Amino acid sequence: MHSSTLLILLLGLMALAYHFGRKRAISSAGGIARINTLHSLPAYYGLYAALWAGIPAMLLMALWSGFQNEILIAILKSELPPSLMDGLSTGQVGLMVNDIENLASGAIVSGSVTPEMQAVADRYAQLQRFADWAMWLAVLAIAVGGMGYAWSRTQPRMRARNRVENIFMVILVVFSSIAILTTLGIVLSVLFESLRFFQSISPLEFFFGTLWSPQTALRADQVGASGAFGAVPLFTGTLMVSAIAMLVAVPIGLMSAIYLSEYAPRRVRSLAKPTLEILAGVPTVVYGFFAALSVAPLIRELGMSMGFSVASESALAAGLVMGIMIIPFVSSLSEDVINAVPQAMRDGSYALGATQSETIWRVIIPAALPGIVGGILLAVSRAIGETMIVVMAAGLAANLTANPLDSVTTVTVQIVTLLTGDQEFDSPKTMAAFALGLTLFAVTLTLNVIALHIVRKYREQYE
Amino acid sequence: MNKPSSAGAPPRRAIDIVNASLKRRYARERRFRLIGLTAVVMGLLFVALLFADIIGKGHTAFQQTYIQLPLTFDAGLIDPKGTRDPETLRSANYNALIRAALRDVYPDVTERRDIRALGSMFSVGAPSQLRDRILANPDLIGTTQEVWLLADDDIDMLIKGYIDRDLPESERRVKDRTVEWVERLEAEGRIEKRFNTIFFTHGTSREPELAGIAGALMGTFYTLVLTLLLSFPIGVGAAVYLEEFAPRNRWTDLIEVNINNLAAVPSVIFGLLGLAVFIGLFGVPRSTPLVASLVLSLMTLPIMIIASRAALKSVPPSIREAALGVGASPLQTQFHHVLPLAMPGMLTGAIIGMAHALGETAPLLMIGMIAFIVDIPSGFTDAATVLPVQIFLWADSPERAFVERTSAAIMVLLAFLILMNLAAVLLRRRFERRW
Numbered sequence: 001m002h003s004s005t006l007l008i009l010l011l012g013l014m015a016l017a018y019h020f021g022r023k024r025a026i027s028s029a030g031g032i033a034r035i036n037t038l039h040s041l042p043a044y045y046g047l048y049a050a051l052w053a054g055i056p057a058m059l060l061m062a063l064w065s066g067f068q069n070e071i072l073i074a075i076l077k078s079e080l081p082p083s084l085m086d087g088l089s090t091g092q093v094g095l096m097v098n099d100i101e102n103l104a105s106g107a108i109v110s111g112s113v114t115p116e117m118q119a120v121a122d123r124y125a126q127l128q129r130f131a132d133w134a135m136w137l138a139v140l141a142i143a144v145g146g147m148g149y150a151w152s153r154t155q156p157r158m159r160a161r162n163r164v165e166n167i168f169m170v171i172l173v174v175f176s177s178i179a180i181l182t183t184l185g186i187v188l189s190v191l192f193e194s195l196r197f198f199q200s201i202s203p204l205e206f207f208f209g210t211l212w213s214p215q216t217a218l219r220a221d222q223v224g225a226s227g228a229f230g231a232v233p234l235f236t237g238t239l240m241v242s243a244i245a246m247l248v249a250v251p252i253g254l255m256s257a258i259y260l261s262e263y264a265p266r267r268v269r270s271l272a273k274p275t276l277e278i279l280a281g282v283p284t285v286v287y288g289f290f291a292a293l294s295v296a297p298l299i300r301e302l303g304m305s306m307g308f309s310v311a312s313e314s315a316l317a318a319g320l321v322m323g324i325m326i327i328p329f330v331s332s333l334s335e336d337v338i339n340a341v342p343q344a345m346r347d348g349s350y351a352l353g354a355t356q357s358e359t360i361w362r363v364i365i366p367a368a369l370p371g372i373v374g375g376i377l378l379a380v381s382r383a384i385g386e387t388m389i390v391v392m393a394a395g396l397a398a399n400l401t402a403n404p405l406d407s408v409t410t411v412t413v414q415i416v417t418l419l420t421g422d423q424e425f426d427s428p429k430t431m432a433a434f435a436l437g438l439t440l441f442a443v444t445l446t447l448n449v450i451a452l453h454i455v456r457k458y459r460e461q462y463e
Numbered sequence: 464m465n466k467p468s469s470a471g472a473p474p475r476r477a478i479d480i481v482n483a484s485l486k487r488r489y490a491r492e493r494r495f496r497l498i499g500l501t502a503v504v505m506g507l508l509f510v511a512l513l514f515a516d517i518i519g520k521g522h523t524a525f526q527q528t529y530i531q532l533p534l535t536f537d538a539g540l541i542d543p544k545g546t547r548d549p550e551t552l553r554s555a556n557y558n559a560l561i562r563a564a565l566r567d568v569y570p571d572v573t574e575r576r577d578i579r580a581l582g583s584m585f586s587v588g589a590p591s592q593l594r595d596r597i598l599a600n601p602d603l604i605g606t607t608q609e610v611w612l613l614a615d616d617d618i619d620m621l622i623k624g625y626i627d628r629d630l631p632e633s634e635r636r637v638k639d640r641t642v643e644w645v646e647r648l649e650a651e652g653r654i655e656k657r658f659n660t661i662f663f664t665h666g667t668s669r670e671p672e673l674a675g676i677a678g679a680l681m682g683t684f685y686t687l688v689l690t691l692l693l694s695f696p697i698g699v700g701a702a703v704y705l706e707e708f709a710p711r712n713r714w715t716d717l718i719e720v721n722i723n724n725l726a727a728v729p730s731v732i733f734g735l736l737g738l739a740v741f742i743g744l745f746g747v748p749r750s751t752p753l754v755a756s757l758v759l760s761l762m763t764l765p766i767m768i769i770a771s772r773a774a775l776k777s778v779p780p781s782i783r784e785a786a787l788g789v790g791a792s793p794l795q796t797q798f799h800h801v802l803p804l805a806m807p808g809m810l811t812g813a814i815i816g817m818a819h820a821l822g823e824t825a826p827l828l829m830i831g832m833i834a835f836i837v838d839i840p841s842g843f844t845d846a847a848t849v850l851p852v853q854i855f856l857w858a859d860s861p862e863r864a865f866v867e868r869t870s871a872a873i874m875v876l877l878a879f880l881i882l883m884n885l886a887a888v889l890l891r892r893r894f895e896r897r898w
Binding site: 004066069161165168169171172173175176177178179180182183185186189190192193251252253254255256258259260262263264272275276278279281282283284285286287288289290292293294324327328331353355356357358360378381382384385386387388391392412415416419420433434437440441444445448449452 | 496510516696704732738765768793823824825859
């Protein structure tokens with residue numbers, strides 16, 4: 001009795017409703033010959049019936065499966081025998097309820113199983129079965145009821161098409177607001193957890209502290225129990241890795257964009273451009289592997305042979321590889337803006353006797369500059385938010401250093417490491433990750449808004 | 464006319480100044496062109512290096528070393544009562560069979576330590592290999608067969624040449640004794656490299672020779688299917704509304720700015736959203752394709768919407784006017800006429816969005832996809848992992864043999880990505896219409 005079976009059954013019912021609705025419409029008009037007395041095409045009456053059968057039932061199903069468990073747990077807690085509850089804190093009760101749930105579903109239980117617990121678990125399983133059955137019945141009843149309602153409403157004069165189209169319009173509006181809801185969800189979830197984090201650690205310490213060691217203790221009296229949450233080393237680490245990446249990506253990306261759009265023969269261009277764009281399609285985890293296992297050892301050996309001490313997870317390796325990843329991003333964005341510079345400006349410059357490179361330097365680049373800057377800002381925001389390369393190739397040690405051969409850590413690395421362990425959901429450690437996420441979101445959002453604004457404003461100039 | 468120069472020096476005409484500087488200017492032009500060419504070549508070089516590195520590291524993983532052993536399926540060890548009961552056959556001590564066979568082949572090896580070293584030449588999966596064989600064909604009991612057994616990953620690495628036999632023993636993972644045995648086996652033709660089927664049929668494992676990508680591939684499959692089912696209709700619907708119906712007002716402007724910004728939000732942030740909202744608030748089970756696809760749908764949605772809108776824009780207004788002119792309702796115009804014409808473009812966008820989702824790793828780390836899951840998932844709510852996360856996990860493993868397996872998994876991932884992008888290009892070529 002899986003809920004997906006119910007979903008498939010509902011879809012089947014909808015198909016049935018469509019069929020009957022259509023038939024009913026035709027017969028109510030008095031046969032296929034008199035179909036022109038119908039307000040809408042018969043298919044719309046079918047759709048009308050199908051929507052009535054499907055939508056209320058699906059809404060009910062979503063609500064029911066969302067709340068079923070919580071209601072059941074509430075019933076369970078109110079029914080727990082006092083002998084089980086004796087002398088337990090709320091946390092322990094939660095653990096026990098968890099155990100009972102596991103016991104009922106036949107999974108492994110953490111504690112020992114007493115007969116009382118077994119009884120409660122059996123009761124829980126029974127409740128669950130009952131609730132499942134009730135859901136099936138209720139959902140199917142609503143579906144059939146909706147079908148019946150549509151059946152009774154189907155007359156030649158009903159404006160089925162308008163009704164169906166109105167429903168579709170509502171669905172389209174809902175779909176298009178999902179983007180807004182996503183942003184809202186991001187902002188609210190990140191903000192909410194960050195606020196809780198800033199209640200225990202002051203924002204001043206977070207944004208200006210220079211010591212980052214988020215180990216919190218299991219017990220309050222443990223040595224070194226208070227973690228330090230000064231995020232400055234993370235910010236500088238992020239900045240250093242991104243700066244190295246931009247030092248690689250901007251010259252190579254920009255120069256290849258110029259070469260490909262101004263100099264390269266058509267054949268070269270049509271081959272080199274898609275090949276370069278492969279770099280943009282390679283997943284970041286592949287770059288991470290490349291950085292950690294190929295580039296980092298290479299840099300380490302090279303540095304050693306020249307007498308530098310190089311950390312095995314150096315900022316340089318991560319930054320270099322990230323730069324490679326961003327090359328096509330910079331080059332395709334700059335190529336777009338370079339191509340958008342009107343040919344007349346080039347011709348004017350050539351007519352004055354300028355060479356091609358002089359035209360590029362004195363005319364095209366100044367004209368395309370805002371667009372290029374916008375593109376670079378977008379690339380910077382990409383570099384700051386990039387995760388996998390740094391997780392795999394940069395370190396975890398929060399060093400406050402300006403040496404690119406040292407290992408540094410970044411905001412994204414810390415977000416991932418803080419959240420991938422088995423953590424309590426409301427320990428300062430996890431909430432710190434959300435605070436870092438908020439910072440990251442704010443910074444990248446600002447960069448994006450500025451960059452998109454510049455790019456758009458610039459485009460308008462020549463169109 | 465110019466004033467004649469009084470000093471009698473030849474007049475300096477503009478053309479002379481230009482001519483004098485030409486050589487320098489042309490040199491600069493050539494230099495600049497060369498720098499541009501270097502940049503392009505460097506970019507191409509990076510592509511070549513990346514692929515060469517991955518393929519160079521990974522191509523050997525498609526083969527796996529097997530060792531042949533004359534092995535007696537001793538009835539006394541497997542099925543002492545002779546009942547052929549599958550339960551007995553399943554729980555028999557197959558390790559003892561291998562040990563007995565080794566005793567016969569190497570009668571001179573008597574020291575405990577050496578016997579253990581001999582045994583560890585075989586994978587810990589070798590006994591279950593024997594078990595499967597017996598279960599499939601119980602008639603083998605009592606006979607002596609030449610069987611090919613899975614070699615341990617260290618032996619595999621030695622055969623493939625990743626462990627240098629000339630290094631001093633103390634710096635080598637495989638001891639001199641073992642190298643001697645392996646060389647004897649090689650000379651007798653008892654070592655063979657075969658196509659590595661385990662890599663494609665097994666879930667992950669702590670033992671490199673038993674680890675495969677089947678679990679991750681199935682997880683990826685379920686995740687992508689659900690992502691497509693969620694994000695494609697929503698993306699198309701949103702695009703149709705925004706492009707065709709939405710009034711130009713503050714609200715739609717806001718949606719528009721929003722979509723553009725969402726496309727550039729770092730992917731980790733979506734992981735935070737998934738953790739806080741889907742797992743924390745709605746209680747969607749962790750580590751499942753379901754929660755992964757919810758997060759990935761939200762991530763690919765902006766790509767879908769932007770691509771779909773571009774496709775809708777490319778349909779000429781005359782189509783809409785003609786449909787409206789013969790009495791179609793606005794929605795009929797869209798669904799019967801505009802959407803079918805825009806569909807190739809939308810599908811191209813969908814494929815590109817899916818390729819994006821296929822390679823995404825960071826947000827999935829936070830919603831529990833990094834759990835160690837051996838079983839191959841068989842549904843949307845089974846605990847699973849996906850291919851990029853599997854790559855991340857393997858890349859972290861210390862065993863040398865995992866390096867080649869990681870690279871091989873990357874090759875599989877890249878192959879899928881290339882296929883998808885090719886499909887997108889072909890689709891565009893085949894169906895693109897210019898009006």
